[in-house]
Amino acid sequence: MTQSNRDLFSRAGERMPGGVNSPVRAFKSVGGDPFFAQRAEGAYLWDVEGKRYIDYIGSWGPMIAGHAHPEVLEAVRAVMGNGLSFGVPNALEVEMAEALCRIVPSCEMVRMVNSGTEATLSAIRLARGATGRPRIVKFEGCYHGHGDSFLVKAGSGALTLGVPDSPGVPKALADLTSTLPYNDFEAATQLFSEVGGEIAALIVEPIVGNANCILPHEGYLQHLRQLCERHGAVLIFDEVMTGFRVALGGAQERYGVRPDLSTFGKIIGGGMPVGAYGGKAELMRQVAPSGPIYQAGTLSGNPVAMAAGLATLKLIQAPGFHQRLEAATHRLCDGLEAAAREAGVTFSTSRSCAMFGMYFRESPATSFAEAVGSDVAAFRRFFHAMLEEGVYVAPSAFEAGFLSSAHGEDEIAATVEAARRAFAKVAA
Ligand code: PLP
Numbered sequence: 341m342t343q344s345n346r347d348l349f350s351r352a353g354e355r356m357p358g359g360v361n362s363p364v365r366a367f368k369s370v371g372g373d374p375f376f377a378q379r380a381e382g383a384y385l386w387d388v389e390g391k392r393y394i395d396y397i398g399s400w401g402p403m404i405a406g407h408a409h410p411e412v413l414e415a416v417r418a419v420m421g422n423g424l425s426f427g428v429p430n431a432l433e434v435e436m437a438e439a440l441c442r443i444v445p446s447c448e449m450v451r452m453v454n455s456g457t458e459a460t461l462s463a464i465r466l467a468r469g470a471t472g473r474p475r476i477v478k479f480e481g482c483y484h485g486h487g488d489s490f491l492v493k494a495g496s497g498a499l500t501l502g503v504p505d506s507p508g509v510p511k512a513l514a515d516l517t518s519t520l521p522y523n524d525f526e527a528a529t530q531l532f533s534e535v536g537g538e539i540a541a542l543i544v545e546p547i548v549g550n551a552n553c554i555l556p557h558e559g560y561l562q563h564l565r566q567l568c569e570r571h572g573a574v575l576i577f578d579e580v581m582t583g584f585r586v587a588l589g590g591a592q593e594r595y596g597v598r599p600d601l602s603t604f605g606k607i608i609g610g611g612m613p614v615g616a617y618g619g620k621a622e623l624m625r626q627v628a629p630s631g632p633i634y635q636a637g638t639l640s641g642n643p644v645a646m647a648a649g650l651a652t653l654k655l656i657q658a659p660g661f662h663q664r665l666e667a668a669t670h671r672l673c674d675g676l677e678a679a680a681r682e683a684g685v686t687f688s689t690s691r692s693c694a695m696f697g698m699y700f701r702e703s704p705a706t707s708f709a710e711a712v713g714s715d716v717a718a719f720r721r722f723f724h725a726m727l728e729e730g731v732y733v734a735p736s737a738f739e740a741g742f743l744s745s746a747h748g749e750d751e752i753a754a755t756v757e758a759a760r761r762a763f764a765k766v767a768a
Contacts, residue, residue, distance in 0.1 A: 406746025457485025481551030553697025
């Protein structure tokens with residue numbers, strides 16, 4: 341019997357909050373019902389009704405080599421037969437740790453976990469434990485997973501005190517998170533001059549992929565590096581999204597800034613549930629069991645997940661992999677901008693290698709406030725028109741888009757063609 345998206349969503353709503361296991365999947369920001377995936381291959385996703393979509397989300401980042409890549413599937417099959425999980429060390433964990441430290445030189449040691457959220461939670465515990473300080477600094481528009489210390493927004497008035505952004509986050513904990521405007525040099529300087537001695541860590545998405553795709557102003561990441569240095573705070577780059585995507589070595593390679601700790605996820609699991617945090621050996625040695633700062637995981641370093649991740653890391657180290665992706669992203673974004681111009685729609689894009697942002701405003705946002713000020717209603721119309729055309733972009737005006745190496749000339753040309761018709765509908 342063929343299943344329908346609508347029936348599945350209705351059944352899901354009975355037994356799962358909002359019908360989904362992660363909020364953005366419910367299409368709340370764009371309206372309408374989500375589709376249910378049947379399968380995926382290369383640049384394409386098929387729903388349970390057999391409709392095909394060119395996919396610009398790639399499972400929210402992991403599928404940089406395209407869906408169901410034969411080499412990734414083969415690697416998984418090869419280890420699967422030996423057992424799914426052991427609860428004792430396995431050789432693939434060692435290979436993964438060595439690969440990560442080789443690709444990202446700021447990582448002298450790493451710890452594998454099961455999600456990006458776990459990675460960021462563990463990284464701030466490590467920073468707090470190592471510095472003996474309580475305060476965390478983060479940025480408007482950045483997302484670091486759903487840990488309590490991150491679900492905090494800036495309080496009005498006071499620069500330092502945060503307020504809970506979700507019921508269930510204790511006010512006492514929220515007080516310890518300060519939220520700054522991204523790309524604002526002076527606000528960061530001021531905060532550090534006021535409470536620098538309290539700050540355990542500053543955590544930042546070096547390119548903000550959770551508020552569309554906001555690139556750092558020249559020298560901004562260096563400025564944050566210097567402030568942390570001067571005040572003895574741990575600089576954490578959350579590269580869960582940018583890692584291995586905006587360059588092989590992530591945003592830290594692209595911008596030449598060396599954080600103390602980095603967090604990863606998505607690509608390093610090749611589609612399996614994986615995260616990691618790593619950095620300076622002097623910090624990482626303080627993690628249990630070599631040090632006193634506790635962190636653990638039943639399934640951490642799972643052999644099947646390591647195999648998928650290692651196979652993906654191997655693919656992305658092929659010569660020219662990121663250069664080809666970058667060229668494809670430019671072709672796509674230039675094509676979208678031209679299509680918007682033809683239709684008379686105000687539209688711009690930002691890009692960083694295999695990651696891009698689409699803005700219904702004159703120029704790409706450089707701050708969260710600017711991103712929020714874009715024409716969200718126009719985005720919604722565009723999203724639905726593209727979906728109808730069989731092109732799936734993120735169901736939110738505040739999420740980056742992702743390309744994979746499976747997005748070839750044909751897919752990009754078809755996307756730009758679809759966008760021509762979609763922009764015409766937006767303009768109508
Ligand atoms: N950090 C960043 C930058 C992310 O984009 C995400 C998820 O999208 C996370 C952390 C959380 O990762 P996960 O969803 O695997 O918990």
